[in-house]
Amino acid sequence: MVTLAEVARRAKVTAATVSNALHNPQKVKPATLERVMAAIRELGYRPNLTARALASGRTSTLALMLSNVTNPFYPEFVLAAEREARKRGYFLLVCNTDDDPATTRAYLEQIAGTLAAGVIVMNTDLGERELAQTARNGAAVVLCMWEHVRASRTLPCVTADFAAAGSLAAEHLSELGHRKFGALVGVGSGGPQSRRLGGFAQALAARGHPERALAVAESRDTIESGYETASALLRARPTLTSLFATNDLMAIGAMQAAADLGKRVPNDLSVVGLTDIHLAHQFRPALTTVRFPTQRIAAQTIALTLEMIEGGSAARSVYTVGEPELVVRESTGPAPVARRKSAT
Amino acid sequence: MVTLAEVARRAKVTAATVSNALHNPQKVKPATLERVMAAIRELGYRPNLTARALASGRTSTLALMLSNVTNPFYPEFVLAAEREARKRGYFLLVCNTDDDPATTRAYLEQIAGTLAAGVIVMNTDLGERELAQTARNGAAVVLCMWEHVRASRTLPCVTADFAAAGSLAAEHLSELGHRKFGALVGVGSGGPQSRRLGGFAQALAARGHPERALAVAESRDTIESGYETASALLRARPTLTSLFATNDLMAIGAMQAAADLGKRVPNDLSVVGLTDIHLAHQFRPALTTVRFPTQRIAAQTIALTLEMIEGGSAARSVYTVGEPELVVRESTGPAPVARRKSAT
Numbered sequence: 001m002v003t004l005a006e007v008a009r010r011a012k013v014t015a016a017t018v019s020n021a022l023h024n025p026q027k028v029k030p031a032t033l034e035r036v037m038a039a040i041r042e043l044g045y046r047p048n049l050t051a052r053a054l055a056s057g058r059t060s061t062l063a064l065m066l067s068n069v070t071n072p073f074y075p076e077f078v079l080a081a082e083r084e085a086r087k088r089g090y091f092l093l094v095c096n097t098d099d100d101p102a103t104t105r106a107y108l109e110q111i112a113g114t115l116a117a118g119v120i121v122m123n124t125d126l127g128e129r130e131l132a133q134t135a136r137n138g139a140a141v142v143l144c145m146w147e148h149v150r151a152s153r154t155l156p157c158v159t160a161d162f163a164a165a166g167s168l169a170a171e172h173l174s175e176l177g178h179r180k181f182g183a184l185v186g187v188g189s190g191g192p193q194s195r196r197l198g199g200f201a202q203a204l205a206a207r208g209h210p211e212r213a214l215a216v217a218e219s220r221d222t223i224e225s226g227y228e229t230a231s232a233l234l235r236a237r238p239t240l241t242s243l244f245a246t247n248d249l250m251a252i253g254a255m256q257a258a259a260d261l262g263k264r265v266p267n268d269l270s271v272v273g274l275t276d277i278h279l280a281h282q283f284r285p286a287l288t289t290v291r292f293p294t295q296r297i298a299a300q301t302i303a304l305t306l307e308m309i310e311g312g313s314a315a316r317s318v319y320t321v322g323e324p325e326l327v328v329r330e331s332t333g334p335a336p337v338a339r340r341k342s343a344t
Numbered sequence: 345m346v347t348l349a350e351v352a353r354r355a356k357v358t359a360a361t362v363s364n365a366l367h368n369p370q371k372v373k374p375a376t377l378e379r380v381m382a383a384i385r386e387l388g389y390r391p392n393l394t395a396r397a398l399a400s401g402r403t404s405t406l407a408l409m410l411s412n413v414t415n416p417f418y419p420e421f422v423l424a425a426e427r428e429a430r431k432r433g434y435f436l437l438v439c440n441t442d443d444d445p446a447t448t449r450a451y452l453e454q455i456a457g458t459l460a461a462g463v464i465v466m467n468t469d470l471g472e473r474e475l476a477q478t479a480r481n482g483a484a485v486v487l488c489m490w491e492h493v494r495a496s497r498t499l500p501c502v503t504a505d506f507a508a509a510g511s512l513a514a515e516h517l518s519e520l521g522h523r524k525f526g527a528l529v530g531v532g533s534g535g536p537q538s539r540r541l542g543g544f545a546q547a548l549a550a551r552g553h554p555e556r557a558l559a560v561a562e563s564r565d566t567i568e569s570g571y572e573t574a575s576a577l578l579r580a581r582p583t584l585t586s587l588f589a590t591n592d593l594m595a596i597g598a599m600q601a602a603a604d605l606g607k608r609v610p611n612d613l614s615v616v617g618l619t620d621i622h623l624a625h626q627f628r629p630a631l632t633t634v635r636f637p638t639q640r641i642a643a644q645t646i647a648l649t650l651e652m653i654e655g656g657s658a659a660r661s662v663y664t665v666g667e668p669e670l671v672v673r674e675s676t677g678p679a680p681v682a683r684r685k686s687a688t
Contacts, residue, residue, distance in 0.1 A: 061459065069422050069438070070622065075413040082413075082440050086447060091454050093407075094438035096426050103430060110435050115405065115459055223626045256628055278414065279623075282567045284600055 010039035061091045062305060063116035065107060067123030067189035069096040071221060071249065072277045073294075074122065077145075080298035081120070088306060099189050101125040113139035118305040120144050124191040128155055140308035144301045147195050149318050156314035158301040158321060165290040165324035166199025169244045169272045172288070172326055174207045176270060177335035178242040181214045182233050184250045188221030193246035196274055200244055215240065219250050226253025234261055234269070241269060241335045248273035248280045251287055255331060266333035276327055285330035293322035355383035405435045406649060407460035409451060411467030411533035413440040415565060415593065416621045417638075418466065421489075424642035425464070432650060443533050445469040457483035462649040464488050468535040472499055484652035488645045491539050493662050500658035502645040502665060509634040509668035510543025513588045513616045516632070516670055518551045520614060521679035522586040525558045526577050528594045532565030537590035540618055544588055559584065563594050570597025578605055578613070585613060585679045592617035592624045592633055599629065599675060610677035620671055629674035637666035 008015045013032060020027045021036040028036070062085055066074045078094055085092040093116060097104040104125040112119050118140035121131060128143070132154045135141040143149065143157035173181060183200060186193040201214060215237050219229035226249060234240060234257060243258075245251035251273030255265050263269045265285055273280060276291035300321050308314060352359045357376060364371045365380040372380070406429055410418045422438055429436040437460060441448040448469040456463050462484035465475060472487070476498045479485040487493065487501035517525060527544060530537040545558060559581050563573035570593060578584060578601060587602075589595035595617030599609050607613045609629055617624060620635035644665050652658060 061454065063437075069413075069419040069426075070416070072414070072416065072419075075416075075419050078413050078438075078440055079442065083442065086442075091439070091451060093455075093459075094413075094422075094440070095435070096422055096438065098423065098427065098430075107435060110405065111437075115437075252626075259628065282596075283627075284603065 007036065007039045007043055010043060011036045060089060061093055061116045062118045062120065062302070063093045063095055063107075063111045064120045065095045065097055065104060065123055067097055067099045067125060068221075069094070071189065072279060073247070073275055076277060077122070077294055077298055080295045081302055084299045084302040088302065090302075090306065097123050097125055099123070099125065105130070108134050112141070113137050117309045118142065120301055120305060123189060131155055140305050142301055142305045142308065142314075145190065145297065147191055147193060154317075156304060156308075156317050156319065158297060158304060158319045160292045160297060160322070161320050161324060162193070162195035163199030163202070165274055165292065166196040166201075166244075166246070167203035168290045168324055168326045169274065170200045170203035171207070172272060172328070172332065173242045173244065173270060174204065174209065176242075176332060178270060179209070179213060179335065180237070180240045180242065181209070182230075182237060182240045182243040183214060183216045184219045184226055184229050184233070184243065184245040184254060185216060186221040186246045186250060187218050190221070193221075196246040219245075219253075221247055221249055223249050223253040223256070226250030227257045228253075230254035230257035231261065234258065234263065242332075243269060243271045245271070245273050248275045248277045248287060248289055251289065251331075252279060252283050255283070255285065255287070265331050268336055270332040270335070272332055280327075281329065288329045288332040289327055291325045291327050293324070297321045351380065351383045351387055354387060355380045404433060405437060405460045406462045406464065406646070407437045407439055407451075407455045408464045409439045409441055409448060409467055411441055411443045411469060413438070415533065416623060417591070417619055420621060421466070421638055421642055424639045425646055428643045428646040432646065434646075434650065441467050441469055443467070443469065449474070452478050456485070457481050461653045462486065464645055464649060467533060475499055484649050486645055486649045486652065486658075489534065489641065491535055491537060498661075500648060500652075500661050500663065502641060502648060502663045504636045504641060504666070505664050505668060506537070506539035507543030507546070509618050509636065510540040510545075510588075510590070511547035512634045512668055512670045513618065514544045514547035515551070516616060516672070516676065517586045517588065517614060518548065518553065520586075520676060522614060523553070523557060523679065524581070524584045524586065525553070526574075526581060526584045526587040527558060527560045528563045528570055528573050528577070528587065528589040528598060529560060530565040530590045530594060531562050534565070537565075540590040563589075563597075565591050565593055567593050567597040567600070570594030571601045572597075574598035574601035575605065578602065578607065586676075587613060587615045589615070589617050592619045592621045592631060595631055595633065595675075596623060596627050599627070599631070609675050612680055614676040614679070616676055624671075625673065632673045632676040633671055635669045635671050637668070641665045 004015055004018050008018045018036055021033050082092040095107045112134045120142050122144045131141055141155055143155050145159055146157050147162050149157040185197045217229050217233045219225045243254050245254055251271050255271050258265050258269045265271055273287050273289035276289045280287040280289045348359055348362050352362045362380055365377050426436040439451045456478045464486050466488045475485050485499055487499050489503055490501050491506050493501040529541045561573045561577045563569045587598050589598055595615050599615050602609050602613045609615055617631050617633035620633045624631040624633045
């Protein structure tokens with residue numbers, strides 16, 4: 001591999017001049033600049049970008065840390081964030097931390113402020129205090145889609161209105177005439193999805209449903225766990241006519257559990273999810289769900305990270321992007337009349 | 345941010361000694377080493393890993409380039425590769441190139457040999473010649489899961505036996521008594537999946553099926569495109585009793601197309617996929633498919649990349665890992681007797 005020193009020798013200049021030619025060409029005399037560029041071409045020298053990053057004090061790379069790349073929400077978010085970063089001249093490197101705090105810590109050590117000028121943290125393996133330490137080491141750190149953020153926190157967070165999303169699901173089911181509600185609450189990689197449940201429960205109460213009308217069960221954020229949890233819940237509560245899952249994967253598992261118990265969706269049981277991953281419309285029956293504005297959240301996250309890299313500090317600590325939106329498909333319908341009578 | 349120079353001043357040694365203390369401690373007298381380490385602790389110095397990478401001439405980071413992170417095969421592969429890399433002390437950064445050659449080129453420029461010591465290339469946006477150029481710039485470049493590789497090529501490739509996988513699907517359908525076969529061939533991000541089709545067609549011929557028994561249609565590697573293509577094929581060839589798709593996403597789309605055309609899977613139509621992504625067992629009916637040994641391919645890819653980084657050259661140019669394996673689930677069954685009679 002050709003080195004900068006070899007280029008300097010060939011061009012009969014110092015290494016500092018080669019570096020200036022690459023990074024601050026205005027400081028180099030035109031004739032010298034031309035000689036250096038000729039040497040670079042002749043030798044096939046490829047500027048060492050790590051060195052360039054060191055010299056300029058910044059890199060053009062962002063890192064996105066997530067806990068579980070096989071949960072389809074994350075790849076969909078990655079795609080949106082990557083396109084947005086690229087539009088603005090940055091690269092996005094993805095780090096899958098595999099739900100392991102030690103790995104998260106090691107990635108941060110390895111990349112924050114050195115390989116990557118900015119780090120977007122979607123997983124919650126580390127506490128905010130530890131992440132703030134990383135930020136003090138020179139990297140722009142932005143939290144993204146953290147469900148439990150407070151305005152008093154030290155790191156900025158771009159997030160969605162989780163409670164409003166839960167409310168929309170509750171209002172939809174209530175309007176369809178349902179009176180018995182089940183809820184599967186995710187407790188997976190992104191932390192407990194309790195704000196979504198909170199919004200759901202609050203909207204039910206606001207519409208006059210008694211507390212006992214809602215049966216809650218916790219589940220991991222996977223199709224398999226949604227299946228198991230919904231099976232148990234539907235067996236324990238055979239009069240349920242509706243199920244809300246705090247993410248789409250669990251909702252899909254719940255639809256399969258219903259099918260295996262001989263319940264037709266939506267005739268016997270309405271199911272509503274949350275997020276609107278691609279699978280929501282790809283599955284049969286297609287899933288009614290509450291859509292997060294993934295593209296806009298990704299764009300806002302990239303924009304904020306770049307602002308911070310470029311020297312600004314975040315104006316606010318919590319940026320709540322857009323309005324969640326109900327997307328009605330095939331998995332919800334009017335409450336079954338007979339069952340509704342026997343249950344009330 | 346504390347610098348190495350500050351550590352040197354505090355410890356009353358040269359910067360080179362601090363560097364040795366970090367990277368070649370055996371070269372430093374124990375008393376000096378202790379003084380340097382104390383200074384590092386007291387100042388909260390965090391070694392600049394980019395500088396360390398520069399100093400040692402290598403980094404401990406690998407990059408994996410893929411074309412489409414939302415195709416679930418890739419996240420599943422990423423997870424396996426990331427775990428394997430981590431076990432061996434390396435980090436894996438994922439670059440989604442979004443099916444764009446210019447992005448692929450830009451990522452390579454940015455990372456190969458500088459941010460990442462080794463690059464695993466799963467997408468086929470760039471030709472091998474251009475990738476080989478990258479390798480000449482000092483990075484270890486390994487192709488992975490390329491379907492069309494020749495032993496004469498310059499870059500090593502870790503891949504699967506695509507033709508054998510196609511054969512297994514054909515043998516399974518033939519043994520179930522099918523005589524009319526449809527095939528959906530992927531032409532997506534990873535390049536044309538024609539080896540899989542070749543193996544399928546060859547195995548049919550070997551079992552005495554005439555060429556006209558096989559109807560082929562091309563499709564993108566998505567559920568949606570599989571749905572559209574299968575709908576058209578099943579309408580054009582209503583006597584088909586079996587469908588092979590060269591990947592699972594298209595097979596899932598095909599099952600949905602069958603359902604919408606009033607064909608029961610597997611009673612009226614058997615469907616077999618290829619890869620065994622998680623969705624294959626998560627969908628209903630669960631998909632019969634031919635499994636690639638994803639974990640072993642990932643492990644072999646990481647191992648080969650590290651060998652090359654650590655100075656070895658690849659012993660062979662094509663590493664074909666493991667045997668594909670038929671996984672029979674709910675989407676295949678005996679050919680329907682009535683239709684079989686009318687079709688022969």
